[in-house]
Amino acid sequence: MNVSRRTNRTVTATALGTALAAGAALLALTGCAGFEYREDVCGGGEYPVLWVGGTGSACVPDAEEPPSGYTRYPEGKVPQQVDDKWDVYWNTHMLDADGKVVEVG
Incomplete structure (x- = not known):
């Protein structure tokens, strides 16, 4: 029974890692759309x-x-x-x- 718990955890961890990697790849391909940085012409004050x-x-x-x-x-x-x-x-x-x-x- 301990062996099957470890296997399930490994599968869950692998699936989570794959999902995170896919999300990172998607952000890289879309150029982080929606997260545009705009520099102010002048500083505060x-x-x-x-x-x-x-x-x-x-x-x-x-x-x-x-x-x-x-x-x-x-x-x-x-x-x-x-x-x-x-x-x-x-x-x-x-x-x-x-x-x-x-x-x-």
Whole structure:
């Protein structure tokens, strides 16, 4: 009877190991769909600012005004994560000295 208990445990452990390996393989094949990491444009306690006359940007501490040559992004067009809609948009657009949005060309 001890032999059959060991055999059942071995079969159960083998089945569990096979199931875990299959799950890991599935995650590897799907590229971990649904587990996307998005990097913030700025760290905690900072906000992004736009370089006037170019496509550059920087991060400024929340309590400070933008440095000379930089300005706040227009309301509603502030990038939050790298490669989000507005981060990509500002790679091809800029603010001119009059505050007008201009396509970079």
